[in-house]
Amino acid sequence: MMDKKTMKNKDYDEYQMMVRYKYGYYALFLLIGLIVTNQFIVAFHVWASPFLQTLVMLYIVGIYLITMYIFKNAYIGKKERSPFRTIAYMGFVGVINFAYIILLRPDFPFYKDNHLQDNIGTLLAAIFFSYISVILFINYYINKKKEEE
Amino acid sequence: MKIARLECDLKQADLAAQIGVTRQTISLIESGDYNPTLNLCIAICKALGKSLDELFWEDDEK
Numbered sequence: 130m131m132d133k134k135t136m137k138n139k140d141y142d143e144y145q146m147m148v149r150y151k152y153g154y155y156a157l158f159l160l161i162g163l164i165v166t167n168q169f170i171v172a173f174h175v176w177a178s179p180f181l182q183t184l185v186m187l188y189i190v191g192i193y194l195i196t197m198y199i200f201k202n203a204y205i206g207k208k209e210r211s212p213f214r215t216i217a218y219m220g221f222v223g224v225i226n227f228a229y230i231i232l233l234r235p236d237f238p239f240y241k242d243n244h245l246q247d248n249i250g251t252l253l254a255a256i257f258f259s260y261i262s263v264i265l266f267i268n269y270y271i272n273k274k275k276e277e278e
Numbered sequence: 279m280k281i282a283r284l285e286c287d288l289k290q291a292d293l294a295a296q297i298g299v300t301r302q303t304i305s306l307i308e309s310g311d312y313n314p315t316l317n318l319c320i321a322i323c324k325a326l327g328k329s330l331d332e333l334f335w336e337d338d339e340k
Contacts, residue, residue, distance in 0.1 A: 145303070275305070
């Protein structure tokens, strides 16, 4: 039997673990669906390199997982009382990626000859980290409002 | 459970910290949106000084 001491040592509590398993399971099916759908699309039009196709599919699954984890309060571990450190860190990484695109690669096309270019990875990373930062912030206020009620 | 917690003059966050879960988990248990495991029920009972029966048993109202 898991005692109180053991529960205190874990990064996530049992509800958070349950949510993570549950949406991880859903994400697996989402990934399978995306792979099958992509195979149909690629049969008619190759929209990106195989590497980028994989990256985009994983990206969609990652966005889904992160969104569910955050809004179900299973993203930040129980030891971290305030999400602001994570918000700042993710926001910073997002801004660095956006800065890299704007300052160092301003005229590098993301879409060329009916193909997404591999360098879109930086833009996807910028959106991903900024997105985490924004929804963590939104969720913080949702929780705060619920707490007040 | 909420009444027992208030009797102990504890906030959700205090109880959560005592038993090693998040405040949101305590909130979900109190609102009936999450059924905790027996381990967590026991930890809550010990923290609030109540028995499992007192906190979690519901009599069928006839």
